[in-house]
Amino acid sequence: MRxxxxxxxxxxxxxxxxxxxxxxxxxFVKRADFEEANRIVxxxxxxxxxxxxxxxxxxxxxxxxxxxxxLDIESVRLEADGTRLTITxxxxxxxxxxxxxxxxxxxxxxxxxxxxxxxxxxxxFGHLFxxxxxxxxxxxxxxxxxxxxxxxxxxxxxxxTAVGMGITFTFVIVFASLMSWFLYxxxxxxxxxxYLQIIVFIGLVSLTVQAVDTIxxxxxxxxxxxxxxxxxxxxxxxxxxxxxxxxxxxxxxxFESLMLALGAGLGFLLxxxxxxxxxxxxEFANVPVSYRxxxxxxxxxxxxxxxxxxxxxxSIF
Amino acid sequence: xxxxxxKLAIGGLALLGSIGLFFGIGLxxxxxxxxxxxxxxxxxxxxxxxxxx
Numbered sequence: 176m177r178x179x180x181x182x183x184x185x186x187x188x189x190x191x192x193x194x195x196x197x198x199x200x201x202x203f204v205k206r207a208d209f210e211e212a213n214r215i216v217x218x219x220x221x222x223x224x225x226x227x228x229x230x231x232x233x234x235x236x237x238x239x240x241x242x243x244x245x246l247d248i249e250s251v252r253l254e255a256d257g258t259r260l261t262i263t264x265x266x267x268x269x270x271x272x273x274x275x276x277x278x279x280x281x282x283x284x285x286x287x288x289x290x291x292x293x294x295x296x297x298x299x300f301g302h303l304f305x306x307x308x309x310x311x312x313x314x315x316x317x318x319x320x321x322x323x324x325x326x327x328x329x330x331x332x333x334x335x336t337a338v339g340m341g342i343t344f345t346f347v348i349v350f351a352s353l354m355s356w357f358l359y360x361x362x363x364x365x366x367x368x369x370y371l372q373i374i375v376f377i378g379l380v381s382l383t384v385q386a387v388d389t390i391x392x393x394x395x396x397x398x399x400x401x402x403x404x405x406x407x408x409x410x411x412x413x414x415x416x417x418x419x420x421x422x423x424x425x426x427x428x429x430f431e432s433l434m435l436a437l438g439a440g441l442g443f444l445l446x447x448x449x450x451x452x453x454x455x456x457x458e459f460a461n462v463p464v465s466y467r468x469x470x471x472x473x474x475x476x477x478x479x480x481x482x483x484x485x486x487x488x489x490s491i492f
Numbered sequence: 493x494x495x496x497x498x499k500l501a502i503g504g505l506a507l508l509g510s511i512g513l514f515f516g517i518g519l520x521x522x523x524x525x526x527x528x529x530x531x532x533x534x535x536x537x538x539x540x541x542x543x544x545x
Contacts (some may be wrong), residue, residue: 392526
């Protein structure tokens, strides 16, 4: 009983400590956001004085890792309601980096409120979503990087097999990339063996495929039958090795890796589905004899690649 | 040869070997645990068929 009481007291103390540590004083500058290429917008909790905001010497902007290098501010503009302030920079900002905005000697309603610093950063979920969509559509592995073409042409004759292959592939690529991310970050890099990454990743991919094969055969024979030969074919797909290499090159963290792998897998599924829909119809088309089969498929893939070029250069968030 | 390189190479060999061993044992265990008994008669019947296709 006494023990329980002591544990409770300890838990309460800990909770108070944590809560106290998390509590922050009220902040007058509520948030800082990027806008367009060279603007940062500050939002204040209440209206600030226009005469204070007119002086751009009250603001400094720097990239968070280098506080010594202050960036040039071109102009500062306060909106009529006095709570939104737009800082226009002389040069475009590198918005991949979080930026620190130091706001000095704030004056609101004639009262000085001291100085404060805020961080403007892109939303992390937006960044993750951009990676996902980039791998899915903008930089589709099949249509803009021309990877995995062998399996792509081999399994896109029928819609059902195409979808089966796509799902198996997504499955395997997510597992394999997460494992290779882990191995790269925690084993290869600390021991300076990153020059062996290709060999290790190839091993991991075949390991994943073999493991999925073994486990699926026992746990879900129906699904295993449906996947059939495609499970083994995944080993021969080069997207599955490209993704771990890209992850290692870009030093992605776990969530970014997951998003890239998911995007690559679903992008392959999308490509297979589109292609198989066209090829099912091509069966009934009057194709010149010398173009029947694979040649016309290559031409169709080229047309798809052309239309996917419409997404290139798009940037989200 | 610089002994540093030899050290690095041996370290790499040892590490990759142990990774391989680890995952190999893992796969073997998985195969053992998820073993599916196959009816031996399936193979026998297949052997007896003509097998042209």
